[in-house]
Amino acid sequence: MAAVKGKMDSKKSMELLHQRFGHMGMSTVKLLANKLDQAPNIWNKTLHAKLLAMGLVRLDSDYGLYALKKDGEVTLLLTVYVDDLLLMGPRQLCEEVAASLQETFELTTIGTVKYLLGVEILINKTRKQIVYSQRQYVLEVLKRFHMENCNGSATPEATAPSSVKVPATKEYLPYRELVGALQYLVSASRPDIAHATRHLGKYLACYNHTHYAQAKRVLRYLKATSDYGLVMDVQPGQG
Template identity: 75%
Template sequence: MEQLPGFQIGGPSIVCRLLKSLYGLKQASSILNKTLHAKLLAMVLMHLESDCGLYALKKDGEVTLLLSVYVNDLLLMDPRKQCEEVAPLQETHELTTVGAVKYLLGVEILINKTRKQIVYSQRQYVLEVLKRFHMENCNECATTEATTPSTAEVPATKEYLPYRELEGALQYLVNASRPDIVHATRHLGNDYGLMMDVEPGQGVQVCAYSDIDYANDPVDRGRISGYVTMLDNNVVLYASRKQEINSLSTCEAEYVAMAEATKDLLWFAGLCK
């Protein structure tokens, strides 16, 4: 680390050696994760191989506690109000308990204990994205995608559009709470308040559905796979992307889509074990 102004000893070529990480350094998050990981393992929490940010505590063969880690944000899922198992974590880390989760990483979460239901959305995040990319006054659209592409020329614009930032913002929406914009996005302006809900089911039932769009794009005739994985009728995984191979028939394209859905299904099955 460079010496602080006013405390330089031995000239500007002499630097300080850090004995521990400082907040703001690019290595800080990695070092924090390593120390936190070692502490959680010492507390007899099991690190799940399917998700490197998820820890579980098992008693008598059943999972009694789940702990989700995202850098320095921890989400504890435990049926009790007070959890003694994570109390030793305060010995080495300064923790701030904020109570029941309401807003996490841009996702608004509402827990209804009476109905045993969890509802989450990204309404505020969508409004911020629309405003950020000058689409807050966009016209409403009744359909998500046109069945036939328009042949009208779009007038050129001099407005600078940070395309990669826009794509990343929309992709975060897709990953967190909006499977409806995984392929078409033009209805986002009038459906920014859509919510997803999670309700308990009878036992643990996992199923997946897949489908394709075969050569309907007049530009490249590409094949588009789409699939969704559900746990007790709750949507948990979904995707829609162009296939990387050129299928010779709809039957072959269907098998490719099923293979892609099976990959996520196997990963999710490993997560549930």
């Protein structure tokens, strides 16, 4: 566990652990230290100090993103998610940074990234493209809301607003859960449903069957476009 590698800056916390669990052995005490409230903060500080010592700089715009620069140019990016690290840069430089980290931390290198937080990452070096896909997540969401066998839709929203007024209902509808699932898709790989999802988000506190039907229409659109992804490529003349 990552936080075990952090240095405890609170002697009192360790003393309390020894007093209560010391008879179980040091390994148990270290494991319990990982469960302390300050453990994540300790781990973050330890990792941050190591990265700074290696010459990386944390970006003010995102505290989970570090950059290594040479002559003012960014040569490597490193992103942190708890104790998972993702390196982006020339292979040799990535290997050197990983080796330096391994001097301090127990590190497992898994090679070229394929999945990150439920997002499939497809790298096409020939076309100089990176495609972010959440096809598997879409299929899971469809199954979760019993829409795996639904008919697909060509658009995520109706082309004309409905004039039918439906009163509010006290019946339970998993509307908030569905909108939350859609929001995660928007944030990672599906900006094409952003407008529909934003509209649905306005009614989280006052939804009815009409709103739920609109949300399910987005699911039907996702059923028809589950293979869609977000393509990031290099424009002509940029390398």
